[in-house]
Every structure is written in structure tokens, then in C-alpha cells.
Amino acid sequence: MLAAMNTFIIDSAEFNAETGEAKFNYRLGEHRFTERLELGVGFDLARAQSNSFAHLLDLAAAILGVSYYKLKAPKTIDLTTLNLSEADQILLRDIYENGLGEFYTRNKLKRFGQIDYQFAPAITPTNDLDWPQQSLVLIGGGKDSLVSVDLLTRANIPFTPFAVNPKGPIISSTDQIEQSPLFVRRHLSPTLFELNDQPGFYNGHVPSTAINSVVASLVAALYGYNEIILSNERSASEGNVEFDGREVNHQHSKSLDFEQLMETSFKAASGGQLGYFSLLRPFSEVRIGQLFARTQKFDQHFSSCNENFKQNQDGPKRWCTNCPKCHFVSLILAPFMEPQRLTDIVGKNVLNDATKLGAFRELSGLTGHKPWECVGEILEAAAALWHLAHQDHWQDAAIVKTLKPELDAFYGVPALESAWDELLRDANQHNVPEKYQLNEIARAS
Numbered sequence: 001m002l003a004a005m006n007t008f009i010i011d012s013a014e015f016n017a018e019t020g021e022a023k024f025n026y027r028l029g030e031h032r033f034t035e036r037l038e039l040g041v042g043f044d045l046a047r048a049q050s051n052s053f054a055h056l057l058d059l060a061a062a063i064l065g066v067s068y069y070k071l072k073a074p075k076t077i078d079l080t081t082l083n084l085s086e087a088d089q090i091l092l093r094d095i096y097e098n099g100l101g102e103f104y105t106r107n108k109l110k111r112f113g114q115i116d117y118q119f120a121p122a123i124t125p126t127n128d129l130d131w132p133q134q135s136l137v138l139i140g141g142g143k144d145s146l147v148s149v150d151l152l153t154r155a156n157i158p159f160t161p162f163a164v165n166p167k168g169p170i171i172s173s174t175d176q177i178e179q180s181p182l183f184v185r186r187h188l189s190p191t192l193f194e195l196n197d198q199p200g201f202y203n204g205h206v207p208s209t210a211i212n213s214v215v216a217s218l219v220a221a222l223y224g225y226n227e228i229i230l231s232n233e234r235s236a237s238e239g240n241v242e243f244d245g246r247e248v249n250h251q252h253s254k255s256l257d258f259e260q261l262m263e264t265s266f267k268a269a270s271g272g273q274l275g276y277f278s279l280l281r282p283f284s285e286v287r288i289g290q291l292f293a294r295t296q297k298f299d300q301h302f303s304s305c306n307e308n309f310k311q312n313q314d315g316p317k318r319w320c321t322n323c324p325k326c327h328f329v330s331l332i333l334a335p336f337m338e339p340q341r342l343t344d345i346v347g348k349n350v351l352n353d354a355t356k357l358g359a360f361r362e363l364s365g366l367t368g369h370k371p372w373e374c375v376g377e378i379l380e381a382a383a384a385l386w387h388l389a390h391q392d393h394w395q396d397a398a399i400v401k402t403l404k405p406e407l408d409a410f411y412g413v414p415a416l417e418s419a420w421d422e423l424l425r426d427a428n429q430h431n432v433p434e435k436y437q438l439n440e441i442a443r444a445s
């Protein structure tokens with residue numbers, strides 16, 4: 001039976017234009033998996049019958065496969081039934097290697113450069129769709145996508161909020177947005193969860209942004225949108241650890257390198273018309289915190305805590321207050337808020353909780369490695385913490401007071417000072433189209 005598990009097979013996808021349901025089929029030895037997407041109804045039938053949509057369905061089949069592939073992570077992947085371009089092939093190698101980098105690292109699996117991808121000859125995609133000038137803004141329920149929403153709203157740029165598997169904070173925050181959202185429901189194969197409980201199968205992290213993005217591309221093709229806008233910050237490009245000769249990044253599919261590969265695939269699939277970029281790429285997390293704090297509109301509706309986004313639950317409350325994201329987001333909002341506002345948002349002033357000293361030492365690079373979570377750069381966390389030590393209403397908070405001398409000794413004052421200044425400057429490395437005039441909008445108070 002093990003021998004039969006040495007190839008992961010990705011079959012072609014099916015789409016029912018009447019129900020709007022897409023099905024993606026996979027094989028691993030004797031096991032069969034079907035993942036379903038409910039893409040809604042109300043699109044023009046001709047769009048569903050286009051070559052461009054069929055091609056993106058094949059790309060989606062290949063990308064959504066990561067969830068099932070990881071059960072055994074065999075060294076051969078058979079994608080011969082799929083029509084994929086050269087750009088898709090490059091993107092897929094990146095997703096199955098770097099996108100699963102954390103999964104390989106934590107399971108001690110060496111796969112970098114060792115996977116045999118069996119592709120059919122590359123196609124040159126023929127675009128037969130128009131791509132109307134409309135934007136989908138991906139909403140994650142947290143501060144980042146809401147900063148994009150706020151920037152676009154301030155600039156009077158119309159957009160449609162979009163989310164995969166909306167729940168909890170995604171719903172409560174999209175409720176605060178004037179434009180009606182588009183939602184897609186995603187159903188993982190139940191066989192995945194059955195096998196997760198059995199010995200001999202691996203489990204771990206998957207590149208969720210790659211997954212949400214390719215689902216967004218299906219919606220763009222079906223309903224007619226020419227831009228997919230993400231809200232990934234510049235620190236998403238920093239890795240966590242070295243493993244098997246590569247830097248491994250928990251947030252790989254939020255990185256700028258990944259964004260460029262995905263954009264190239266989408267452009268190739270759409271005759272150069274489907275854009276894909278992150279509006280927040282010029283910004284540090286600290287800068288995003290500063291921009292978020294400008295409005296209180298979302299304070300009681302958003303959450304950055306990933307406990308909310310598990311497959312089969314709604315999350316106990318918006319913020320668990322115990323995970324690296326609850327800690328980190330408190331840290332980068334604090335410089336721009338008084339303690340009471342932050343406590344009202346998160347439900348607790350974690351910066352005044354001495355039991356969290358270990359967690360903040362890790363976040364700011366004083367011990368261990370950057371947590372496997374969506375948190376900013378370690379120097380960013382260190383500089384934010386150090387900055388708080390110079391603010392009247394934060395300097396006596398337990399974490400701030402205890403860690404200031406440790407930060408001074410570890411990094412030195414000049415490094416922390418210049419890191420803080422740099423965090424508030426916008427970076428030039430991004431793919432934000434000129435027409436968004438982002439910096440000007442962001443600077444306006």
C-alpha cells in the first residue's frame with residue numbers, strides 16, 4: 001500500500017454552471033478526495049464556458065491540492081490532466097516547496113528541489129474573456145484588509161469586498177463596509193480529517209493566501225473583475241528559520257516574491273488583464289497600526305486572532321489574548337492608542353500582563369525564533385516595544401518596563417531608534433499600480 005502512495009495525482013476539475021459548484025478531485029494511493037467550492041450563481045453562462053475560466057479552474061485544482069498532498073508528501077506529483085502555462089508551472093513549484101516550507105520544517109521532511117512534477121506540455125493560454133475594470137478586495141477579518149478598505153474609501157475608489165469561508169470577524173467587519181460583499185464557501189474533503197486522525201499521515205501548515213487568491217481569480221473570471229487586491233505588509237517577506245538549505249517563511253504566500261509569481265500566472269491567463277497586488281506592501285506592520293488607529297469604525301468588529309478562522313468552529317470570542325497574533329497586534333496598535341482603547345478592542349491589556357514576558361521576548365528576538373504566525377519582523381516588534389517605553393501612558397506597563405533594559409542591552413539604543421524611524425517610512429519595493437496614489441492618501445490625516 002505504501003508503494004501506491006508515492007504519487008499524488010491531481011485530476012481535472014468539474015464545474016456545474018447551474019449550481020455554481022466547482023469540484024476538485026485528488027488521489028493518493030487508495031484514498032480519494034473531493035474539495036468543493038460554492039462560487040454562487042448569477043454570472044453570465046458564457047463566462048463559465050470560457051477557455052480563461054477553464055484554465056483558472058485547472059490552476060485552482062493544482063493549488064488546492066496542497067491540503068491533500070501534505071498527508072504523505074510523496075516525491076512525485078502527477079498534474080498531467082491539467083492545462084497549465086509555463087508561469088503556472090513555476091508558481092506551482094514555489095507553492096509545493098516554499099509554500100509548504102513550514103510543514104516540511106516541522107515534520108523534518110526534505111523536499112526542496114526533490115519533487116518530480118509530472119506536467120503535460122505547457123500551454124499558451126488563450127484569453128477569451130473581457131475583464132471589466134472592477135476590483136475585489138480580499139477581507140481577512142483583521143486590521144490589514146480594513147486598512148485597505150479605509151484607504152480606498154478615503155480615495156473614493158469603488159471595490160467589492162471578497163472572502164472565502166466568511167465567519168465571525170469577516171462577517172462583522174464586512175457589515176461595516178458600504179459595498180456588498182461576494183463570498184465563496186469552501187468545503188475541504190471529509191477524508192482529509194479522517195486521515196488526520198490516523199497514524200502515519202502528516203499534518204501541518206498550508207499556504208492559505210495562495211488558496212484564497214486562486215479562489216478569488218475564479219470569481220474574477222466568472223463575475224468580471226480585473227483586479228485582486230490583497231493587504232499583505234512588507235514584513236510578510238521575512239522568514240522564520242533556515243531548513244534544508246532555504247529560508248522558511250510561515251507567511252510565504254504573503255511575500256512579495258510570491259505575489260510576483262502569482263501575478264505573472266494571472267496575467268498570462270487573462271491576456272495581461274487580471275492584476276494582483278498588495279495595497280499595503282509599502283508599509284510596515286507599525287505603519288499599518290498607525291493607519292488603522294485613524295478610525296474607530298472597526299474597533300468592535302475586527303479580529304486578528306486566528307482562533308476565529310478554524311474550519312469547524314466560530315471561535316470562542318474575537319480575541320483569545322494568548323496567541324502570538326493577539327500579542328503582536330496589541331504591540332503595534334499600542335503606540336497609536338491609549339491603553340483603554342486597546343483594552344476595549346482586545347478585551348485585555350496584554351502589555352501589562354507579566355505572565356506574557358516570555359512571549360514578548362520571543363516576538364522581539366530576545367529569545368528563540370520568530371513564532372510560526374503572522375507577526376511582523378523581530379526588529380519591528382523590538383522597536384515598537386522600546387518606543388512604548390518612551391510614552392507616558394505605556395512606560396509603566398509590566399512588559400514594557402521589564403523588557404526596556406533588555407532591549408537596550410541586546411540591540412543598543414541607536415539601532416532601536418533608527419528601526420522605529422524606518423518603520424514609519426514607506427518602502428519602494430511593491431507592485432501597487434500608480435493610479436492608486438497610495439502614499440498621498442495614506443499620509444492625509
Ligand SMILES: CC(=O)N[C@H]1[C@@H](OP(=O)(O)OP(=O)(O)OC[C@H]2O[C@@H](n3ccc(=O)[nH]c3=O)[C@H](O)[C@@H]2O)O[C@H](CO)[C@@H](O)[C@@H]1O[C@H](C)C(=O)N[C@@H](C)C(=O)N[C@@H](CCC(=O)O)C(=O)O
Pocket residue numbers: 066067068099188192196203204205206207208209210211250251252253254306307308309310311312373374375
Ligand atoms: C485558523 C488557523 O490558523 N489554522 C491553522 C491551524 O489549523 P487547526 O488544525 O488548528 O485548525 P483548522 O484551520 O480548522 O484546520 C483543520 C485541519 O484542516 C487542515 N487544513 C485547513 C485549511 C486548509 O486550507 N487546508 C488544510 O489542510 C489543517 O492542516 C488542519 O489539519 O494549524 C494548521 C497546521 O499548522 C494550519 O495549516 C492552519 O492554518 C490555516 C490553513 C489557515 O487558514 N491559516 C491562516 C490564518 C494563516 O496561517 N495565514 C498565514 C499566511 C500563510 C500564507 O502563506 O499565506 C498568516 O496569516 O500568516
Ligand SMILES: Nc1ncnc2c1ncn2[C@@H]1O[C@H](COP(=O)(O)OP(=O)(O)OP(=O)(O)O)[C@@H](O)[C@H]1O
Pocket residue numbers: 137138139140141142143144145146162163164165166170209212229230231232254303304305329374
Ligand atoms: N478568508 C479569507 N478570504 C479572503 N481573503 C483572505 C481571507 N483571509 C485572509 N485573506 C487575505 O489575506 C490577507 C492576509 O491575511 P491576514 O490574516 O494577515 O490579514 P488581515 O486579516 O487583513 O489582518 P490581520 O493581520 O490583522 O489578521 C488579508 O489581508 C486578506 O487580503
